[in-house]
Amino acid sequence: MTTQSSSLNSYLSEYVAKINDKSCRHCDDCRKVCVREAIRENLSINYNECSGCGNCVLVCPVMAVSLIKRADIK
Numbered sequence: 001m002t003t004q005s006s007s008l009n010s011y012l013s014e015y016v017a018k019i020n021d022k023s024c025r026h027c028d029d030c031r032k033v034c035v036r037e038a039i040r041e042n043l044s045i046n047y048n049e050c051s052g053c054g055n056c057v058l059v060c061p062v063m064a065v066s067l068i069k070r071a072d073i074k
Contacts, residue, residue, distance in 0.1 A: 030059060030060055
């Protein structure tokens with residue numbers, strides 16, 4: 001299920017990316033494939049921009065990125 005965001009003509013998934021700081025090797029592969037530029041240089045996630053597409057999860061060589069429910073963001 002998707003919900004409309006405040007951005008014109010964009011839709012956000014009920015999921016967002018989460019990076020495990022302990023596993024991440026800072027290769028920046030996730031940032032390079034993020035089409036919405038939701039992953040910042042310090043590898044924090046801009047949850048207002050993350051569409052939950054999962055591209056970052058697919059390219060992470062050490063499986064440090066996962067998708068979590070948007071409602072579970074703390």
